[in-house]
Amino acid sequence: MFTSDSIFENRRFLIVDDFQGMRAMLREMLKTFGSKNISVAASAKEAITYLEQSDKYDAVLCDYNLGPGKNGQQVLEEAKFRHLIGPATAWVIVTAEKTSDMVIGAAEYMPDDYIIKPINEAALRSRLEKVIAKKSELHDIEKAIFAKNFNAALSLCDKAMGSGKANNEILRIKTNLLLDIGRYDKAKELFEKILSVRDVPWAKTGLAKVAFHLGEMETAQRLLKEVIDENRTYMEAHDWLVKTYQQQGDLEEAQRILLRCTETSPNSMIRQKTLGEIAHKRGDLDIAEKAYRKTIKLGENSILNTPGAHLGLAKICTDKDNPNEALQLLKDVHKEFDDKAASLHAKVMEGMVYQKTDDPINARKVAEELSAIIQEDPNLASADVAIEAAGFLFKAGDKEAAESVLQTVVKNNHDNDALIDQVKEMFDQAGMEDDAQQMIDTSRREVVETNNKGVTLAKEGKLEEAIQWLRNAKTMLPNNKQILLNFTHATILAMQKKGKSDNLMSEARECLKKVSALDPLEPRRIQYQNMLDAIPSQ
Amino acid sequence: MDNQETQPNITAFFASAMHDMKNSLSVLINFLESYHTVLDENLKNKVAPMLYEVKRVNNNLVQMLAIYKVGNEFYPFEMTENSIDEFVSEIVMHNQTLLDDLGVTLELDYDKNMTWYFDRELVSGVTSHALNNAMRYTHDKLRLFITNEDGYLVIRVEDNGTGYSASMLDTGNAVNKGVNFASGSTGLGLFFTSMVAKLHKHRGKTGSMALENGGKFGGGCFVLRLP
Numbered sequence: 001m002f003t004s005d006s007i008f009e010n011r012r013f014l015i016v017d018d019f020q021g022m023r024a025m026l027r028e029m030l031k032t033f034g035s036k037n038i039s040v041a042a043s044a045k046e047a048i049t050y051l052e053q054s055d056k057y058d059a060v061l062c063d064y065n066l067g068p069g070k071n072g073q074q075v076l077e078e079a080k081f082r083h084l085i086g087p088a089t090a091w092v093i094v095t096a097e098k099t100s101d102m103v104i105g106a107a108e109y110m111p112d113d114y115i116i117k118p119i120n121e122a123a124l125r126s127r128l129e130k131v132i133a134k135k136s137e138l139h140d141i142e143k144a145i146f147a148k149n150f151n152a153a154l155s156l157c158d159k160a161m162g163s164g165k166a167n168n169e170i171l172r173i174k175t176n177l178l179l180d181i182g183r184y185d186k187a188k189e190l191f192e193k194i195l196s197v198r199d200v201p202w203a204k205t206g207l208a209k210v211a212f213h214l215g216e217m218e219t220a221q222r223l224l225k226e227v228i229d230e231n232r233t234y235m236e237a238h239d240w241l242v243k244t245y246q247q248q249g250d251l252e253e254a255q256r257i258l259l260r261c262t263e264t265s266p267n268s269m270i271r272q273k274t275l276g277e278i279a280h281k282r283g284d285l286d287i288a289e290k291a292y293r294k295t296i297k298l299g300e301n302s303i304l305n306t307p308g309a310h311l312g313l314a315k316i317c318t319d320k321d322n323p324n325e326a327l328q329l330l331k332d333v334h335k336e337f338d339d340k341a342a343s344l345h346a347k348v349m350e351g352m353v354y355q356k357t358d359d360p361i362n363a364r365k366v367a368e369e370l371s372a373i374i375q376e377d378p379n380l381a382s383a384d385v386a387i388e389a390a391g392f393l394f395k396a397g398d399k400e401a402a403e404s405v406l407q408t409v410v411k412n413n414h415d416n417d418a419l420i421d422q423v424k425e426m427f428d429q430a431g432m433e434d435d436a437q438q439m440i441d442t443s444r445r446e447v448v449e450t451n452n453k454g455v456t457l458a459k460e461g462k463l464e465e466a467i468q469w470l471r472n473a474k475t476m477l478p479n480n481k482q483i484l485l486n487f488t489h490a491t492i493l494a495m496q497k498k499g500k501s502d503n504l505m506s507e508a509r510e511c512l513k514k515v516s517a518l519d520p521l522e523p524r525r526i527q528y529q530n531m532l533d534a535i536p537s538q
Numbered sequence: 539m540d541n542q543e544t545q546p547n548i549t550a551f552f553a554s555a556m557h558d559m560k561n562s563l564s565v566l567i568n569f570l571e572s573y574h575t576v577l578d579e580n581l582k583n584k585v586a587p588m589l590y591e592v593k594r595v596n597n598n599l600v601q602m603l604a605i606y607k608v609g610n611e612f613y614p615f616e617m618t619e620n621s622i623d624e625f626v627s628e629i630v631m632h633n634q635t636l637l638d639d640l641g642v643t644l645e646l647d648y649d650k651n652m653t654w655y656f657d658r659e660l661v662s663g664v665t666s667h668a669l670n671n672a673m674r675y676t677h678d679k680l681r682l683f684i685t686n687e688d689g690y691l692v693i694r695v696e697d698n699g700t701g702y703s704a705s706m707l708d709t710g711n712a713v714n715k716g717v718n719f720a721s722g723s724t725g726l727g728l729f730f731t732s733m734v735a736k737l738h739k740h741r742g743k744t745g746s747m748a749l750e751n752g753g754k755f756g757g758g759c760f761v762l763r764l765p
Contacts (some may be wrong), residue, residue: 065557096560097603098659099553100614116659118596121571124630130624168619198655199740201617227563228741262611268547354565483741 007129008034011058016047016075017041017094018067022117025092026061029121033128051084060085062111064102073102075111078303087142092129094119100233100265107176109304118411134169136389141173151180151502158208173208182509182529184210201227205237215521217244229390233264241275247520253284262291269298273309278311289316307333307342313351316394323353344373344380348389367396375403378408379478384422385424394430402430403439410440413481414447454486463494467504474511481518484511488528495535508532549612556603564595566664571635579671580601584682586642590747593636593670601662608733615657615737622652622684629662635678637680640673654691661693661733664747667727668695668760673701681754689696690742695760696753696764740765 013035019021023040030038039048039057044066051057060079064072072093079085093102093111102114112131115124135142141160157174161167171190178187187412190208194203202229211220221244222459227237238261245254258275265271276291291312310329315327326349333346334337337466351366370389370482374381381389386409393402413419420440427436449459450473477483491508495501509532515525570589574582607613626646637644665682672680676697683694704709713728714735728747734744742765753759 019561022561024566025568096556097600098552098614098616099549099607102614117560118567120628120632121568122634123628124656126624126627200619200655231615231617232611234617235611237612277665479694508644 006034007132007134008037009320011035012037012055013157014047014050014057014060014062015227016042016062016066016072017043018062018063018065022063022094024117026124027121028062029124030122032042038130044065044072044075046082047075048078048460049223050149051079055088056084059090059092059128059382061092061094061128062190062513064093064226068327073111074301074303079301080109087146088135088139090128092127092131092133098233101267101527121496134240138169138173141170145173145177150177153177154213172202175203179209179213180205182512183533184213185533199226199230201234205234205240208237208240212240212244212247214526215523217248222243235261235265235268239271240534249277254278255282255284255287259287266294267298269295269302269304273306276312285319289313292316305336307337307339307346310336311342311349313344314346318349318353323357326353327456340377341380341382341385344370344389345385347373348385348392351392351396352388361526363396366399367393367398369399371401374405378404379412381405383409383413383419383479387419387426390423390426394426399430399432402426403432403435407443408440410443410449412477414444414480415482420444447477447482451486453481454483454490458486458490458493463497464480466490467494478514479518481515481522483523484515484518485524485528488512488515490531492528492531492535498538505532505535540649546649546711552595552606553575559599563592567596572637572718574635580743581640583647584669585635589639597663597670598666601667601724601726602665604660604716605730605733613615617655617657617659617738619653620658621650621758622654623650625658626682626684627660629665629669632662632666634668635747636673638666641678642673642676644669645679645681647765648682649686652684652686654686654764655736655740656691657734660737661762661764664731664734664762665693668762671727672699672758674695674700675723677756677757681733683754689765690745690765693762693764694753696755696758697759698755699757701751701756702749702758707749707751708738710747735764736765 008030013030015023015038019025020042027038027040034249038414038457039050041050047062048068060076060172062072062075066075067070070078072095076091076093085091085371091111092115094114094115094117095102096117098116099112102534112135113127115127119175123427135327137160141153141156144150154174154177157170157177160170161174166448169171171194175187175190178184178190188207191207191210193205195207196201204223208223211217221241224237224241224244227234228241231237234392238257242254242257242261245257255275255278258278262268262275271292276288276295279285279288279291296313299309310333312424314326314329314333316322317329330350330353334343337343347366347370351363351370353435354360354363354366355417370393373387386405390402390405390409392407393399395458405425407423409423410420423440424433424436427433452526454466454470457463458467461503467487467490470483472492474480474485474487488508488511495504508528512525512532516523519525556707567589572594574589574707575587604613608615626648630644630646633644669680669682672695676699679698681693681694681696683696685692685694709724710728713725713732716732731747735747739747745762745764747763748761748762750759753758
């Protein structure tokens with residue numbers, strides 16, 4: 001009934017459990033299966049220490065509940081994030097019960113299997129054999145994905161599908177890849193094929209994702225609601241439903257769904273953070289504050305922690321006249337995160353706290369620090385943060401720095417009337433309406449000229465020059481949607497004429513990804529997407 | 539106190555208690571399963587019923603917890619594609635010792651290539667529970683029969699005992715209809731089973747359970763239908 005012992009004999013195992021009885025039991029079981037190389041850790045910390053050693057483990061049996069500190073899922077996240085385990089390492093979470101807390105994370109941080117206690121020896125052996133065999137089978141595919149070699153990964157998927165074993169798994173990997181690289185047409189085809197036989201939740205959700213990326217929010221919502229109707233606690237469908245309402249600007253509905261999600265799965269850091277952000281935008285400060293605090297608490301043990309909640313809570317504290325807590329939170333942003341953009345945002349907020357508490361000396365100090373940071377990397381701040389920064393700098397008396405910041409905003413968003421109006425507003429408040437108009441016009445003209453030159457070169461058939469020109473332009477102004485689109489178009493024309501180039505193709509797709517982040521509803525993105533897909537391979 | 543605050547605390551207590559209890563049960567069950575084979579006949583007969591009792595405790599825990607979570611809409615129901623062969627193999631592994639102890643033979647009847655979509659943990663729980671139950675009522679044979687009928691996966695646990703009593707059959711029907719006349723541990727098991735069945739939905743069809751008499755051996759039959 002069982003395969004030979006060698007599947008266990010030559011592999012390295014790590015057991016992680018805080019209960020001595022379980023550790024002993026699991027070790028004995030593995031020994032019976034033929035394992036000769038077993039490490040045993042009694043805590044998350046100890047597990048990380050073992051994992052940090054140079055030789056990677058082949059399989060990890062980790063209890064979900066490890067006492068205070070990180071839980072088994074968080075250990076897995078840290079191990080994957082820090083590359084302490086490779087794509088071939090099997091990770092099995094042992095748990096007393098399956099809870100929605102476990103299905104909270106991103107797909108790339110999911111374990112390979114869950115085993116529910118009490119553990120039956122024969123069942124454990126059978127599960128481990130299957131998981132190890134599956135990892136072996138998927139090894140090449142996972143390696144290619146890890147190396148961001150998506151096309152290779154896709155062809156490996158196709159090759160592996162023939163054998164018929166882990167087909168479902170491979171289909172999921174394949175469709176995720178297709179979605180990642182923007183091949184929505186192909187992904188849709190696969191999802192529809194699966195759905196023609198059965199309403200499989202992940203496939204229907206996948207189809208909804210395609211609709212989302214194509215801007216078809218109502219279709220996406222219909223599909224997701226159908227999934228949720230038959231699977232009331234399927235979190236992924238809820239998450240995407242929230243995204244669709246955010247896209248439509250219906251924050252009230254988005255918040256309502258998120259609140260329900262957090263009732264089902266209260267320990268999801270990402271969901272609490274999104275709830276905080278949405279409630280904050282809507283002015284529901286109490287809900288926002290609670291969600292932010294929960295996010296920060298959950299983030300303490302997670303390597304996937306991000307500074308958004310700290311920043312959000314700091315803002316609420318400032319508005320609620322609690323500057324001390326705000327300043328502490330902002331300090332933590334610098335201390336706990338290696339995120340330059342977030343640190344910049346925190347600096348701006350720090351300055352604003354000093355202005356609010358009437359502390360001109362510290363405000364002045366921050367203004368100087370801010371100017372220096374911005375001068376070093378003018379494109380670091382997003383448009384919103386930049387405008388906030390400008391407001392602060394004007395008040396602090398640093399007109400030059402403020403102007404420079406606003407000029408970058410204009411150049412990066414020269415065709416975005418709403419943002420330009422906000423910029424004008426800032427100048428008005430500082431009493432500099434006239435300078436503003438002149439600066440805006442000049443900046444806009446510069447960008448338009450740069451763009452036009454690129455377009456002209458392309459029209460004249462000087463495609464290589466056009467690409468180079470626009471490539472430089474986008475280096476100077478990496479957040480300018482128009483330049484990104486024009487660059488993409490130039491590469492399309494070049495490849496249509498001279499054939500596909502892997503480098504140009506990935507550069508173009510990167511640009512479109514950026515465009516999607518800047519403006520998810522930009523129609524030309526989808527148009528260029530399709531044109532890129534239509535370029536024949538060599 | 540609003541809902542969001544009380545819920546997580548209780549759940550955290552439950553989770554922690556569950557973690558502890560499951561650890562203890564794991565060790566107990568493992569001990570009983572590994573050591574009873576090396577005992578002489580006398581001791582073996584005394585120990586075998588202990589394993590049965592410990593498994594009952596575990597089953598009750600599992601059912602109660604699932605009912606609590608589903609009732610509060612935070613059970614992570616996961617409709618995945620399962621190999622029926624793997625599903626059956628694991629159920630056999632979990633129950634082999636008990637079957638041997640009680641001298642009951644388990645007949646398996648299913649298509650090895652079949653796959654179906656359902657929540658593996660919940661349906662395993664239901665099937666194991668049905669098996670454990672049937673082990674008590676049966677004479678010496680059990681049959682696990684899984685087939686595809688009218689677009690439903692049908693899981694049958696049949697025994698060669700004297701069959702269910704009329705009141706038991708009524709109770710089974712009532713619970714399935716959503717009217718619960720049973721109490722005590724019978725009620726718990728039936729309610730859990732019917733809850734799991736109803737969680738499984740597909741294109742307008744819903745799962746159901748039934749108790750009947752008949753089957754291959756003419757004894758009691760537990761039937762679970764999943765769309």
